[in-house]
Amino acid sequence: MKALNRFFKYAKDMVVDPGQDIENRIIDKIENLNDKDKEILDEGFLEFLKKSNSRLYFFTKKIKENSGYLIAFGVLGVAAILFLLIEYRNYNKQKNRS
Amino acid sequence: MINENSSGRENAASDEMLVAKSKNGDKAAFEILVKRYSKYVYTTAFFMVRDSHEAEDISQEVFVKVYLAIGGFRGLSSFKTWLRKLTVNTCIDKIRVRSKISDKKVSLDGMIEDGKEIMLYEFNQNVEKFFQDKETVNNVLKIIVNLDESYRIPLILRDLQDYSYIEIAEILKKPVGTVKTNIHRARKIIKELLAGK
Numbered sequence: 001m002k003a004l005n006r007f008f009k010y011a012k013d014m015v016v017d018p019g020q021d022i023e024n025r026i027i028d029k030i031e032n033l034n035d036k037d038k039e040i041l042d043e044g045f046l047e048f049l050k051k052s053n054s055r056l057y058f059f060t061k062k063i064k065e066n067s068g069y070l071i072a073f074g075v076l077g078v079a080a081i082l083f084l085l086i087e088y089r090n091y092n093k094q095k096n097r098s
Numbered sequence: 099m100i101n102e103n104s105s106g107r108e109n110a111a112s113d114e115m116l117v118a119k120s121k122n123g124d125k126a127a128f129e130i131l132v133k134r135y136s137k138y139v140y141t142t143a144f145f146m147v148r149d150s151h152e153a154e155d156i157s158q159e160v161f162v163k164v165y166l167a168i169g170g171f172r173g174l175s176s177f178k179t180w181l182r183k184l185t186v187n188t189c190i191d192k193i194r195v196r197s198k199i200s201d202k203k204v205s206l207d208g209m210i211e212d213g214k215e216i217m218l219y220e221f222n223q224n225v226e227k228f229f230q231d232k233e234t235v236n237n238v239l240k241i242i243v244n245l246d247e248s249y250r251i252p253l254i255l256r257d258l259q260d261y262s263y264i265e266i267a268e269i270l271k272k273p274v275g276t277v278k279t280n281i282h283r284a285r286k287i288i289k290e291l292l293a294g295k
Contacts, residue, residue: 004285004292007238008229008257013221014239015141024134026161027129035245040162048187052180053172065262 113177120168128168132161135178139185145243145254146189156192160185182259190269193247203237234292241291242284249284256286 051057065071111130119127139160144153145204145263163184171180242250251268255261257279267274 001285001289004289005257006236007231008284010235011239011242012258014235015137016148017137018140018157021220022140022157023129023133025154026136026158028236029130030124030132030162030165037162038166040159041166044187044191045167047162049167049170052183052290053170053174055174058174061265069151073208079127087295088228 114173117168117236119179120165121171128165130211131164131177135181138178139181142182142185142259145239146186146251147192147208148243152192156185156188160188163188182285184257186259186261186269190251193251214242238290241288245284245287249280249287252280253284256281273292 110125113131113134114125116131120131120226136157140153143156143160144150145247147156160181164181171177175183181191237285245253252266255266255269256263260268263274263277267277
């Protein structure tokens with residue numbers, strides 16, 4: 001698997017040459033846009049644009065993707081608070097006795 | 099069009115700077131972005147849809163969308179990430195539309211023989227030091243391009259485009275478990291085929 005991951009890493013840096021003058025055709029297309037071409041910005045694209053501009057979306061996405069870490073930190077946090085509460089109670093009891 | 103003298107400036111200008119200029123209507127800046135990323139977009143589309151003509155149509159569509167909507171791009175992610183996601187979304191839409199049509203198999207070697215001059219070369223100069231692995235990388239890509247769609251798309255999204263399993267499941271509208279299984283199987287097929295070469 002390690003070797004395969006290395007090949008994938010290199011593969012990310014490779015491109016298939018279209019063998020044609022693709023850049024200039026894209027540029028020509030852009031220079032000759034008509035009203036019909038603007039229909040390309042459909043609902044799906046506008047939804048994508050909205051998401052890519054939303055900090056809330058990126059935040060919730062991070063939470064979703066790291067839910068394991070968050071649960072682990074949450075459990076540790078609760079454990080730490082319980083430990084401190086117990087220690088505080090014990091301290092108070094000892095203080096009252098003395 | 100950009101003249102030869104500006105090629106140095108093309109390389110030096112950062113994406114952020116070019117995007118900012120494009121937002122202000124600087125067509126030359128947008129042309130540099132097209133030149134910088136057209137092959138990257140084409141490659142992503144080609145591996146997903148496995149058709150050189152459709153990959154070119156998708157590349158055009160993606161850049162038209164970027165051109166028309168660049169004013170609304172706030173830059174919360176890098177331009178390259180934004181472009182990559184837009185390309186993947188556009189490809190997925192096309193694949194969904196043609197889902198009823200059989201998923202034909204292609205060969206990179208076959209395309210070269212057909213005179214379409216499709217070849218693999220380095221997008222990033224860093225690859226040079228890994229020259230000895232180049233042939234294997236080409237073989238890996240040739241295997242990927244011939245995998246069934248159910249294996250190919252999740253594998254590309256995960257291992258070549260760095261999407262998370264959750265994101266892939268959302269995009270493909272499949273359970274995360276299925277996505278993980280398909281990626282695992284795809285990797286196994288690649289390993290087996292590489293070992294047999």
